[in-house]
Amino acid sequence: MNSPISTALPSVAASPHAKEFSSVSTVMLKVMLALAPATLCGFWYFGWPAISLWLLTVASALAGEAACLVLMKKLVRPALLDGSALLTGWLLAMSLPPWAPWWIGVVGGLFATVVGKQAFGGLGCNLFNPAMVARVALLVSFPVVMTAWVGPSGQSASPGLVESLSITFGGSIPDAYTSATLLGQAKTELSRGVTLLQTFAQGLPVSFSGQRPGSMGETGIVLLAAGGLALLAMRIISWHIPLAMLLGIAIPALIGHAVNPARYLDAGAHLLSGAAVLGAFFIATDYVTSPSSRAGQLVFGAGCGFLTWVIRSYGGYPEGVAFAVLLMNALAPAIDRLCQPRIYGRDWRGNPIKLNKEK
């Protein structure tokens, strides 16, 4: 009667006593893996300046996170290793103009984790998507730098390493490289009174392969969509937000274009431009800032898409994904409250279901 199990065991705990193998860091890691092909594509198209900017942004996001944790006397290592700050910096870098100067990456990275995340209480507590908070802060504060686009040049025509460093750290982009995005061009020309039919008489400059000016990581549409489908297959995200968001952009675009093609871009141009695909699969699906019920996710995604179209079509800025996502983030708690799933044995209002007595 004196075997070790006769006396108290080391661990008594509440059920369950089994656990699925998953953790926050594996979730983040899978998202990063899904994001990697499109990122490498961005590096390929936009060359060394994009790589430097990506590194600076990610490093700043991590530094901002670490500094806040130290100030709050929290454990730094586990929080940095969960990968959430890295992913925030990464997504921000994907949404920046690829040849933006170094301080854009640094200010943005710090802003994302310090103001966008830690000021709210850290992981899981932020109301707004930190990467989009930083992007919008930068766009509002430095509109000229944040809309200085370059065309993708591939490897041959891209600047060398030395010239790249001077682009990132020196100052401005050589004029020879600057270009305009489809959305930017449409907005500018429409504001000058030129119709879309005249502006794009040669056909719309859309590209599935991502050979177009745009943010560093938003142009590789096919690779982004493939990454998004991989996330769906790994059950990291569900289809509700991406599909609702893409339809939320496409349906009003279809209607608008059918009514007045001289004023409204078609659905294809909307989906293949800007951050529509990146936003639908990687940004709007951020767990922390989106609703958790399926119905809520449909409402949220549709809202993101519709607001993106509204801002693109009527707003002051050519691109609207970041603003749309932030606006819907603000609504997410309300959506969560209003779109609760029906509980087993209860009706939608939460009252026990009534049985229709047949006898």
Next chain:
Amino acid sequence: MGFLDKITGVSWGVHPHDDHKRPAADVPLRVMPIPATLCVPLLQHVGAPAKPVVAVGDKVLRGQLLASAQGNVSAPVHAPTSGVVTAIGPVIAPHPSGLPFDAITIACDGEDQALPASEMPDPLSLAPDEVTRQIAAAGIVGLGGATFPSAPKAQLGRKHAVETLIINGGECEPYLSSDDCVMRARAVEVVDGIRILMHATGAASALVGIEDNKPEAIAAMRAAAKSFDAIRICPVPARYPMGSDRQLVEVLTGKQVPAGARTATVGVLVNNVSTCAAIHRALRHGESLYRRIVTVNGGAVMDPGNVLAPIGVMVEDLLAFVGLKETPARLVMGGPMMGAALPHALVPTVKGCGGILALSAAEIAKPEPSPCIRCGSCVSACPMGLLPLEIAARVKAGDYDGADAQKLDDCLACGCCAYVCPSHLPLVHAFYHAKGELWKRAQQKKRNEFTKGLAQARTARLEREARERAEAAARRKAERAAQQAAQAAAAAE
């Protein structure tokens, strides 16, 4: 079959990639030799504890009544073997708290003498009430783990005129295979038990739900039920918690049981396959419920498998019978998803105990919790359609009323949410805590109302007494005045 369409639509719950049921489930049933002592608890069921009818020093025989049922919802307990009653009093209960409960301790004499067998009439020719009475007398309770006494349940079924019996062969908990073992080895007994129960409840048909990860059990049950059209064997997807009555009822009948109501309200009654086998043994062979098949499994067990063990055997003796490879890091009574951690091995088994798990340190390894990232995994997993993350957030903030408003009360404590949580949050722990707090508050409220009632009664009594005193004083004064007046009048004469 209409319900097949519904089966494919199951989206709740979890599907453990390794259910750990085999090889234990495939090992032939072993019979445990009678140990030196047995502790038969008096409370092994939902309801009032049984009342001892033997005294210390009494010699008892196998199957003899040790304690009788008290009240409507209760069940008697019987001696699992012959021996001498050495103690009636507290032993440590199989519960994480390590608190005691009352049990009858028997020093077994090793002879295993049984009560003389009596002639058993065919239960199917008896009146349903008599069948129910015999089920009650045999001490049969729900062996799936809920341990609700079977006789009052059958009565409830008659009262609600249920049409269908749902026989639960789901056994969705990982590691456990005792129901599987019963269905494989005793399919004929299970089917006969179902027929007896149909007779007792008046149900016209029975659906036996068996998870499709038990093909041998399905085949054995199909063969045994072949000649009975009213009993249908229905394979259901292996998905935890399929063995929860509400979930199984929905999968098999397409009906949801209203919140807070019993399954009988939708015309069905759920009974476990092991319960049916126990009913067969009681009504055909006069064998009261004093032994059952227990799965002994887990990483620390040398020869895992199913063991026919007397009820009240010490967990330590049971583990010694199957052997241990290493010192277990945790002992669990029941399955890993909902089972109770045991404080140590010196606790008796009970009627509802379908499994004892001796888990190794690697099996219970659980990383440190990290903040909730609102991923919604728990929402997809919850079989009740609750929002575990929202309830947990309210519990964490101490907002128990908020948790209540989120229908915490509907939570089954099945553990799916905590199982899938990537942040390793102890969600079920939080829900148990909050349920306890809410219960405590409800009790406090009741007590306050009672106290208030007493205080009001006291105030009323004091007022009444004061009034009565005042009235009495006034009366006396009036009498005195009248007397004085009378005296004065007399003096004046």
